[in-house]
Amino acid sequence: MRTFALHPDDPGPGGVNASVSPSQADLADAEALLGGLNEVQQEAARTTEGPVMIIAGPGSGKTRTLTHRIAYLIASKKAWPSQILALTFTNKAAREMRTRVTDLVGPEAKGMWMGTFHSVFARVLRREADKIGFSRDFSIYDTDDQERLLRELMLRAGIDAKKYTPRSVRGRISGAKNQMITPAEYARLASDPYEEVVARLYGPYNDALRKANAMDFDDLLAWPIRLFEQHPDTLKAYQQRWRYVHIDEYQDTNRAQYTLAKLLAAEHKNLCVVGDDAQSIYAFRGADIQNILSFQKDYPNATTVRLEQNYRSTKRIVAFADAIIKGNTGQLDKNLWTDNAEGDPVTLMEALSERDEAQKVERTIRDLHIRAGVPWRQFAVLYRTNAQSRSLEEALRRGNIPYRMVGGTSFYQRKEIKDALAYLRLAVNPSDDASLLRVINTPTRGIGAKTIDGLRRYAAEHGLSLWQAANEPRDAGLPNRAAKAVEDFTFMVSRFASKAASSPADELSREFIQETGLMQSLRDENTPESLVRLENVHELLNAVAEFAQADSDNPRTLSEFLQEVSLVADVDRLADDENRVTLMTLHASKGLEFTVVFVTGMEEGLFPLAKAAQDPTELEEERRLFYVGATRAEEALYLSYARSRYRYGESQGAVRSRFLDELEGTGDLLRTESGAAFRPRTSRFSLPDDGAQGGYRVEYDADGGYSYGSSPAQRRAAKSGYEQMDPHYYRQSLRPGAGKGAPASGRRVEYDDEFSQQAPGGRVVTGARVVHGTFGEGKVIAMEGSGERTSATVHFPRVGQKKLKLKFAKLRVIG
């Protein structure tokens, strides 16, 4: 009978440092656990000394391998469960891994630390909060809260929030934090007016967070690093505790995560990372693909194992995915193969409109469900942007097909839920300014903009938090009526704040939310929507109760609940027991698999997004996203695009994605609905018959621009496609008379007046080629504003992108 640690924090005799030594019998036991793995996977699981990198293609059983490796460690007594740390990409993945390991080695394995970087280090910070001057009840700020706080700071600093939006400032600060750039460094590096403004806000923003006893997502990684730097003894303790560190989806780690991994593994050097560079899709969030590419440089004695056998998909799907990723350069060497059946070709569906596309998806799902008996839960419909979900939802609802949606306006993103959560956070942490601002007048209680302004001024003058200012409304010089309203508010919050630590979480929440009038105001509104919202608030309160009572011996606090829900991703909430079709973004689909997968919206400007198409690096990331989507499918993969799609409430023509036309050698891999073999490039873009066969490769020109095609022949071919196609083509309305009642004479329809402007030589519209006096020739990549304020973003091969006001810039249109 094996014995393992009974308590997460006490791994058996001797405490955290307890050494464990395998006996022959233990090793034999452990070995037996590897039976279900193939040889390469076994090798990966068995290599437990030193750094290990597992390069794992999609569907190669990497989670399975990691699970067995951890079970192996425990069974062989190389480590106590609590000496194992596993960092996954989603909490769901962690949950599943924990369950599987527990299945393998028994319930004693519970003490493993598993979760996302963010949730694991939030837990660490909770324990060590006092060391860095926080209280353990710190709030966790999402993007909304961050922007609210920034807006506040910009107001105080007199910065124009129109020109420098809190959203983009937030993005820049987040980027800086991910790169571990301090406010001082940032200020030093700032090289343009925009960065100067960000530099002015970055420091105060951090100070404000600290004053509010709050952390943003990036802080959850940045603070542990600072903690470890300032307290080497603390670092040492964690280094010794975690004898084995595992990181899944390593290709999606950022600089801070990389640093944390390095710090933690410094003692035992048992760092095992798993990932696939071809599936790196989070660069926009600071993920650095370099982390996995240079793992061997960072850890010269690392063992590298490649899992190249795919267990998930048919031969055709694997080959198709391979054809996708071939469009990229510089992937790690991998040779994916599978023993699975040949399978059916991938099907490409063309639709007239997004509605039509959704209908085709719906019909196909129904058909496969009825004729092939595929259960609803085995279907996934993927898309690039959340906005696309609407038409799909409508079609499924019309067809009475049960579905669930991941992301979008998920439960914890809804206004009423965020409001309720803000109240609860305020009870736990009254200095939380962002939460206070959110709810001080929700529902309305006579505290308007002017009153808040007064509090803000008073707080700034005396260096107080808004909460502190709100506690002295009369000193703040508020008129009687307003002061009374503020007093009522602070009195109510204080009453619950004083009980927050002692009362049971569910009871406190219920009473508090009741008291705030939030529910009453929804009830009074009495519209179908408001009643749904009311129901949502009830559901939240139930969730609190469920959380608090999950462990009856050890009821969890409201503060823990709040921190946990801030870190729940949408996929985490994906319940597997529901038999429904899944709708989600391509990003959210990572790590999942379905029998039948639809990748919708395969259109230029959408997938790849217009902005990404301008930049080779971003374009490659989009391509990897396509790769991720395609490799979710086990047996059938459908791609679809619509020839027109609503954008800004107007129907716009669309061209199918270059990702389709660049595919090579897909003869028997890709078919149209009718069963005909797919022919890259339609007649509209038909090529001169010069034998150019290749797909479009994005390449840098000597002048820093880029173009499609590598040989002159290919270049010419490509030009006849995207480069030289009618730049206005995709602006046409396919519905004659749509928009402004423009006459539909032939193919060329009037262009959208709002975004274009007359100039010598023609109209300036997106896609047009123009000449500028100083910058030379360039291409319009975006238009914005109207009338006098119309401006064009133009890409000049020599000088890069410039945003020009048409009123001033003299542009001549040449094509």
Next chain:
DNA sequence: CGCCGTTTTATTTTT
């Protein structure tokens, strides 16, 4: 201060 009608503006992806 708060309501309501009108105008403007925005669409990546997310822990």
Next chain:
DNA sequence: TAAAACGGCG
């Protein structure tokens, strides 16, 4: 299109 921001009035 739809959500947010704006502006005028009671």
